[in-house]
Amino acid sequence: MRALWVAVGLVELWLWLTSTAHAQFVPKDNILLACGAAGSTNVSGRTFVADSSFAQGGAPRSGSIPTSSAANLSSADEQRLYSTARVFTAKGSFSIGDLTPGRHWIRLHFLPFSPDLAAALFSVSADEYLLLSSQSVAGEIQAQARSISSPALLKEYSINITTAQLTISLVPSPGSLAFVNAIEIVSIPDAAIQDDGQLVGQGTQAFLGMARAALQTMYRLNVGGESIDPSLDSGLSRRWIRDNPFLVGAREGIPAPKIEDITYPPLLPGFIAPKSVYGTARTMGVSDLINTQFNLTWTFAVDSGYSYFVRMHFCETVYSTPYARIFDVFINRLPAVKGLDVVVKANGAQTAMFMDFVVPMNDGGSSMVVELGPSPGNGAQHNDSILSGIEIFKVNNTRGSLAGSLIPPGVDLSKDDGSSGGSTGIGAAGIGGAVAGGLLVIGLLGAGLCFVRRRRHPGLAKGKSKKKKSASWLPLHAAGNGNSTSIASKFSTGGASNKSGATVASTATSSLGGRFFTFAEILEATNNFDETLLLGVGGFGKVYRGELFDGTKVAVKRGNPRSEQGLTEFQTEIEMLSKLRHLHLVSLIGYCEEHCEMILVYECMANGTLRAHLYGSDLPPLSWKQRLEICIGAARGLHYLHTGAEQGTIIHRDVKTTNILLDENFVAKVSDFGLSKTGPSLDRTHVSTAVKGSFGYLDPEYFRRQQLTEKSDVYSFGVVLFEVLCARPAINPALPREQVNIAEWAMQYQRMGALEQIVDANLKGQCSQESLQKFGETAEKCLAEQGIDRPAMGDVLWNLEYALQLQEASSGDSSGMILDHSATRAGDQMEVPLRSSADHQADYHRRLGSEDDFEDASASAVFSQLVNPQGR
Template sequence: METQKLITHFILLFLLPLLFISCSSAFTTIDNYLISCGSQNNASIFNRIFISDSTSQGSIFLSADKSISLTNQNLPPQSPTLFHTARVFPQHWELQAQRFDLKSANFSVLVDGNLVLRNFKPSNGALLKEFILKIESNLLEIVFRPEGNSGFGFVNAVEVFTAPADFVVDYGARLVGPSGVVEYKNLSSQVLETVHRINVGGVKVTPFNDTLWRTWIPDEEFLVFKDAAKRVGITHTPNYQKGGATREIAPDNVYMTAQEMNKDHSIIASQFNITWNFPVAPGGVRHLVRLHFCDIVSVALNFLYFDVYINGYSAYKDLDLSSLTFHVLASPIYVDFVVDSDESGVIQISVGPSELSSSTRMNAILNGAEIMKLVNVPGSHVVPRKKRLWVLVGSIVGGIVVLLLVIVALLLSLKCRKKKKKKPRQRTMESVGWTPLRMFGGSSLSRMSEGTAFPSPGSYGYFGLRISFADIQSATNNFDRSLIIGSGGFGMVYKGVLKDNVKVAVKRGMPGSRQGLPEFQTEITILSKIRHRHLVSLVGYCEENSEMILVYEYVEKGPLKKHLYGSAGHAPLSWKQRLEICIGAARGLHYLHTGFAQGIIHRDIKSTNILLDENYVAKVADFGLSRSGPCLNETHVSTGVKGSFGYLDPEYFRRQQLTDKSDVYSFGVVLFEVLCARPAVDPQLDREQVNLAEWALEWQKKGMLEHIIDPYLVGKIKQSSLKKFSETAEKCLAEYGVDRPTMGSVLWNLEYALQLLESEQEGEPYDDSSAQEAVNVTTTTIPGSPSSNVRREGDNDNAYSDISATEVFSQLMNREGR
């Protein structure tokens, strides 16, 4: 017999029906069975007595089937006596006890008829299996079933006790996945197997300190970037509220500690996520993720807003703990999510600041996390022969149908090709989808990107942009944390230097994660086709070993937002600098909209996606949400809403019809952001001031906009320049896209606002009204106007040209001039 280092232990919690617990009273288990298996004596652990199943008191729980008691004398004396003995269930009774080697055990476990473990082979070391299930009958049967002719099962101890009826409820769980977030129902009918139970930001909690005798372990080993998190705690008891979490959901110690964003660390950007990776069963296995929250960091209600991500998907946006805890601070709650694991075998949980957070209140917290596997109850029961037959027949018929569909598709494809040969047609961008990178030697993670419609990479793919993982490791000193310059939903961004001494920004997606795959593909597709002074250039990419890495030109001074209000240490931008930055960004956007047959719509224009180089030249960045615009015979693209809160075009949001005027609206918000030096959304302000666009428009209509501009600019802006700038921003924010100017017109007006600032002459500027959409707008040429220094936005031409106003406006205003 050999039992050393092979220890198993089963805990079975079952939900007691019709049991209602008051939040103020302690929960007491009505049924509590603690069995020490194979022992001749009772055992004690955590002041709890386990009854021997060999005594008259304990044997009443053991069935009449033959089993064997085993004792291991080789375990250290200090090890818990509970694990010194085991009950063995052999397949054949003829086997002798001394022939058992527990390393070769192979068995299944059924609880109340549910197969909770299949072909289970215990590995070395202590192992505790915990299951939670709902029991309707008065008798609970646990069966250890040996597998194979010489198989046998064993168990050291069994715990069975009741949990509160509301421990797992059927409502409120959020199913998170690529299709968004929907409600998951009938959760209590599932069998749950505990995988992880984490006390985030705290120490280990032993069963002695938990009303349901659970163990909670610290979160440090699961943190992806430890410097992004900072421990926080309180000394007083949490404020439990009726309808919130109870001590049975999680003990006090879990809700009294948390991890919050470490905004004090010198290498952390102003916006980042705290991320944990938890190993789980791979391959689409469904899990319940229970997250515990208790706002122990806020000084007032409605102070904390943050977002929750699971496996890269948005799981809870703009989470306001105050609204969920009946407006009581430090009040425990929990939120249940249901997610599927991917092939990486990792469930990733992230929390980060919401768009509703102001620059001074950006924070996110997490107090505890539990991950439980949903045991496949319907598939775990024995399937009758007739049902098996239908499954088999269904599979065969399904295969035949799929084969027929493939044949039909091939025939239609051949027919279409013949038609195309007879009548050649220009191939539009919309007809060509993403070509998966793995066709050119990438990883198996590559797949078709939903909703992306851009040119294919051509016969040679993107080989010219490939950078090896080894070169990127060298450039970033093996992803040295001291080189981190930012972080976001996609992953960390590192500063690096390639072999040719070129400075780069390396954006590394979380290895093996699904998050950001469509954005990864879209960025490569777009940026590999365009080059422009005011667009961030893609240096290369890497897709090896399940890595998704994008390498960009390094933009020295970072996001525009930081220079307006994002962080201390930046000198205020002058009005001329702000105008030049807006003009540069407008040039980049104008090129996107007009540089291709269909144009490209960015969809996420905001101050964090406009970067500044060492000379404060603006570069538009982050094309992960971009997509091709409508064809010439179309007015819009019908697509799901994407963008950032506060910058989102309301017409696009209502109708889900995307045009380039959606970018114009977002850019209008940026213009007011530049002028007023405040966030697009600031929930800490009075109600009428929360939304910058609405607030600025009100003051603009009053003719009193100078009352809300950046105090640094007061008295430093020529009135005519401010007037032209604010009128341009106001037009961008028109309610309907048809009333908004084109980016070409926005660019013209911003150029003119700069001319007014620099010139003593203040003539009446050009106005892009609907009556001037014809080519004869060239009659409005003004001496000293910006027509003489408008850039021709070609791929490789970044210099000023000497083209006339007629040529300029035939391109900007006439659709066919593109």
């Protein structure tokens, strides 16, 4: 009897969970504002109230919507909503209180009904997040016309609000206006955005932190179906549009027959997407033979420099049995899903399912391409694919920005805390004018900027905990006693001028290490950051060629306040490089952090990055011997980091060909220590940390487990080895799908014993078979899936030296050989696959002293991240 009651209870619990999950969602917060309206407006059963009790600043305005625009609005109620607006000539805001903490929609509605509103340029922020920057509403409305018939612009964001108060600020650009017609603040179920997903190209499920991210809705398509009005969308009021405008290629497939009977699994909430999305779909639908010749393809315009959260909705509405169609999904030509059978994955036909992906767009591309095509060799009954819906969201960057362009000059979107007196910050244009006006003006403006920012963040200046501001850019002394004087100005000579007018160099050093440079010295060395001296642009900022007063050639890396990197990377690089001394690592000359600038100064390397000598430039190709010597040098630098540094193991975390620099003699040096981490203590095997690095070089085990070891560097170096051998990028979406990822592609040829088929054409006839074989074996070991199966960097170094020895033996030329003979014993045999770490460790420490003889404190240092910086 007891078992019976337990069974009845479980059934009731199951029914309750099912009914709860699939019930219409009712938001806890549902604040709808008709901006500038005198009273309420009802639109499709939703009541928008007057905004007067929420607005701070601005003035209400009403007008007549152009006839052409009014005709494309769905109702007279919607026309009435867009015929009023709140207009701002200076910074204004909306303050919304008594909110329930959690994820919310923030929807902003725009329709300019007068010429001055059509010309408006302005920015919008929500608490610490920048939503719009230098926004031209009229321009965006024209851009969306091909896919959405509505004349109004809807900007939709999903933000996890952590307090009961939300402030939305609007800031007009100088000489312009800001306006908004309507605002929605609506609760979203926490389960709507889940924390895990797949990083495209890695192929594994992982926790990616999406539940905490701020998102902007870029696209929401009902694939194969018609547009869906917000009033018909599961209580979340989302607008779904047709996918036809985004299809590309001669073959667009066909819509699948629409069905009504859709099943939601017990753990899939009904609000994920309505039945009208899952009940329609697009298939290839031509013939099994023709379908093998093309993919269903959609393309979407996106902003480069962001990651994107992509959700795909699937439901098998045609076939009822497994193995009817099995297909692959690609995003930007990288595999997202291989061998997907929707019936198997969803555990039934006509059953809803979705999959989440994260897609970095850090390579300068402005479009995202989604493709579906039959999966070859999987035994499916039909060569076909199917998709029901797709949603694409932009993910906020580390600065808390979702804006596709930079903050306009003169605009400061920092949230006032009562102590700022309403003053505005100083933009880049102001600083540029000060440079032209003289160094004194620069000093005054820079000091003023630091002062304003410190007043706006008093808690930070005192070391107190305050609500996180993603876009803060503070000097190294910001956590000190609040004094506005920088570290450099406290200790340097001040960069005074001598009688001839030349700046006298500062000579002081600090506890951080390196020499202080005044900002005046930096300006003189770079001719006021003359763009003709620009060497390149990286993740930290621009790099300029410069010359110090004593004639020393330098590379000056100037931090960009809006870059992905900031104070932490700046301080890490200084601290790391000041304590490291090795022939194959960079040596920092000094830095400047006056006037809220973050500048690193290195001695300029004559031959730039390794990548520039492999592809993408007109530089002469490197010989096989040169490539081996460069790889050996880089391996020596990394081995020193892992085993020889006084502070213990140091893990670089961003090993790639742009971070290996070459001096005038093509000696390799490892650079860019902004992401470096100290390794685990003796009683630990790893460091648990957030995943950082560059796409294409990232250790998959580190990504999956967020556990960092020195073997993560080994994996990245394995990618570098194949990049050196094949002279092509680590990731190249323009290539056929099987060649996009160099690690996967080269490993296939290595395992087949056919590595010589993909060697750089410039190396044909140069590589001995034995040397190439040893090189390939070494790279293969580095790319082992599990870190425990990868060799130590010391073993990698020894095997590369051995590969060079084999090459020299084959050519009969031992001149100029970069090979430490103490590390190569006469008894070593060619068939030894990888030397043990213990053997090499003893050799390494015996020769460490002799290597130091070639190093001094002013050894050549380098700039980093000059060409094609990858995602951080």
